[in-house]
Amino acid sequence: MDDFIAGLPKCELHLHIEGTLEPELKFELARRNGIELPYSTPEEVRAAYEFDSLTSFLVGYYAGMDVLRAEPDFYDLATAYLTKAASQNVRYAEIFFDPQAHTSRGVPFDAVIRGLRRAVMDAERRSGIRAQLIMCFLRDHSAAYAMATLLESLPYREWIVGVGLDSDERGNPPVKFAEVFARARREGYLLTMHCDVDQDDTTEHIRQCLDVIGVDRIDHGVNALDDPELVEKIRARGIGLTVCPVSNSFVTDGPKADVVRRMLDLGLRVTINSDDPAYFLAYVAENLATVADELGLTRAELAALERNAFEAAWLPRAVKDAYL
Ligand code: HPA
Numbered sequence: 001m002d003d004f005i006a007g008l009p010k011c012e013l014h015l016h017i018e019g020t021l022e023p024e025l026k027f028e029l030a031r032r033n034g035i036e037l038p039y040s041t042p043e044e045v046r047a048a049y050e051f052d053s054l055t056s057f058l059v060g061y062y063a064g065m066d067v068l069r070a071e072p073d074f075y076d077l078a079t080a081y082l083t084k085a086a087s088q089n090v091r092y093a094e095i096f097f098d099p100q101a102h103t104s105r106g107v108p109f110d111a112v113i114r115g116l117r118r119a120v121m122d123a124e125r126r127s128g129i130r131a132q133l134i135m136c137f138l139r140d141h142s143a144a145y146a147m148a149t150l151l152e153s154l155p156y157r158e159w160i161v162g163v164g165l166d167s168d169e170r171g172n173p174p175v176k177f178a179e180v181f182a183r184a185r186r187e188g189y190l191l192t193m194h195c196d197v198d199q200d201d202t203t204e205h206i207r208q209c210l211d212v213i214g215v216d217r218i219d220h221g222v223n224a225l226d227d228p229e230l231v232e233k234i235r236a237r238g239i240g241l242t243v244c245p246v247s248n249s250f251v252t253d254g255p256k257a258d259v260v261r262r263m264l265d266l267g268l269r270v271t272i273n274s275d276d277p278a279y280f281l282a283y284v285a286e287n288l289a290t291v292a293d294e295l296g297l298t299r300a301e302l303a304a305l306e307r308n309a310f311e312a313a314w315l316p317r318a319v320k321d322a323y324l
């Protein structure tokens with residue numbers, strides 16, 4: 001089955017580029033930027049990972065980004081991910097980035113987007129992998145800061161396919177950003193939002209995504225399974241759910257792979273993704289292998305998961321068809 005998974009053409013739709021920062025690159029960037037890390041080896045960094053909730057994960061995730069300072073750092077970060085993804089036969093990826101996690105530290109927006117964009121273009125030339133960028137707002141910051149970030153992105157509109165919403169969900173519902181997302185829609189961005197697993201009010205957040213924001217996709221969205229009305233809306237609208245099984249197994253002690261089985265059985269457009277692979281120690285192939293193992297998936301079911309992902313991708317119909 002591992003060989004089948006390795007050869008399967010893949011599409012990844014839920015991937016935070018800052019969550020692909022491997023400790024080895026972290027050391028290289030720290031050296032380049034004259035930063036002293038509180039660890040002496042990459043192994044020590046990994047040994048210190050201890051996540052049992054979204055909040056505990058986010059603390060390490062934001063701290064880890066401090067080594068990203070200039071355009072070449074973002075280029076190297078995205079190049080490393082795209083190289084790894086191409087080696088797993090990922091043909092197309094939609095990559096989240098968190099500009100506020102950098103602009104809030106004084107890193108220019110331009111350095112972030114230019115480095116990522118250059119990496120995407122070079123990777124396509126080198127290995128044929130295609131990628132598009134999705135700009136995420138940090139939901140634990142203000143709506144005004146998100147709006148300012150949206151406006152800052154407009155000169156780079158052609159380099160960004162859509163916007164998302166991530167970070168700490170508790171007390172930060174979709175409606176907090178209704179105006180920002182309405183403006184993003186008017187600017188031509190496609191819309192997605194995290195509805196993380198087991199946060200407070202997640203089913204209400206999914207309802208807001210569907211009824212107020214009008215999202216094109218939902219990231220995670222696992223708790224929709226608790227509400228038949230939400231399931232029916234998601235199914236009827238063909239909304240893709242970007243589930244991240246290994247990530248979920250870290251940040252909750254709840255179900256992981258079995259939700260994928262339930263979504264498949266309900267006819268939902270479920271997709272398998274890695275979220276923050278450097279931290280959860282699993283890229284997309286390992287996520288697929290985990291689900292296949294736990295559920296005893298057939299080859300046809302694995303292929304169906306990747307077809308779902310290409311269907312849910314933010315690509316023109318003819319481009320999707322070429323992948324399918
Ligand atoms: N949820 C919320 N915020 C995040 C995540 C996530 O899965 N990954 C990186 N930032």
Ligand code: ZN
Nearest residue numbers: 016166219275
């Ligand atoms: Zn995520």
